[in-house]
Amino acid sequence: MxxxxxxxxxxxxxxxxxxxxxxxxxxxxxxxxxxxxxxxxxxxxxxxxxxxxxxxxxxxxxxxxxxxxxxxxxxxxxxxxxxxxxxxxxxxxEVTVGQYRHFDSGFKRNAPRSNTADDDAACGVT
Structure with missing residues (x-):
């Protein structure tokens, strides 16, 4: 399981x-x-x-x-x-936004949020 x-x-x-x-x-x-x-x-x-x-x-x-x-x-x-x-x-x-940006420096979140932090989990990545 x-x-x-x-x-x-x-x-x-x-x-x-x-x-x-x-x-x-x-x-x-x-x-x-x-x-x-x-x-x-x-x-x-x-x-x-x-x-x-x-x-x-x-x-x-x-x-x-x-x-x-x-x-x-x-x-x-x-x-x-x-x-x-x-x-x-x-x-x-989970991979955080900050960690994902190391991989893809042009990454922008799909869902705009005013309180997005680099330690939030990365989501909407395709």
Whole structure:
């Protein structure tokens, strides 16, 4: 499941540096401050096979529906095995606007906001 993968990355991010199977530290920081977790080859179950979202929400008071839907990965069906065949690095957190500007200096946000800061998550990037 994706939440399990995210939890594993978060655990790796809080561990002291060590050497991974490919000789890399489990978490490293690149030249612009992006923390990267080294993910090694392996297999895991991604997705879920729980009841349909409608069945789950029918049991909830209307006031709880918004809270409940933010916790349900209803679009991750069916559960299936995923195999990672090569090691790769994955960002521990989302890329910020400031970090993305290092990659694309001409980047302008699609949705204008007056309070956009460089540490906001980059969104609308295509």
């Amino acid at each position: 994706l939440p399990a993968l995210i939890a594993a990355i978060q655990l790796l991010a809080n561990q002291p540096p060590a050497t991974g199977a490919q000789g890399r530290p489990p978490v490293s920081t690149n030249s612009i401050g992006i923390r990267l977790a080294a993910l090694e080859p392996g297999s895991f179950t991604m997705g879920q096979d729980g009841p349909p979202l409608e069945d789950y929400l029918r049991q909830k008071p209307l006031a709880d529906v918004a809270k409940a839907t933010s916790r349900i990965d209803f679009d991750e069906k069916p559960a299936h095995m995923v195999t990672i065949t090569r090691p790769f690095l994955m960002g521990v957190t």
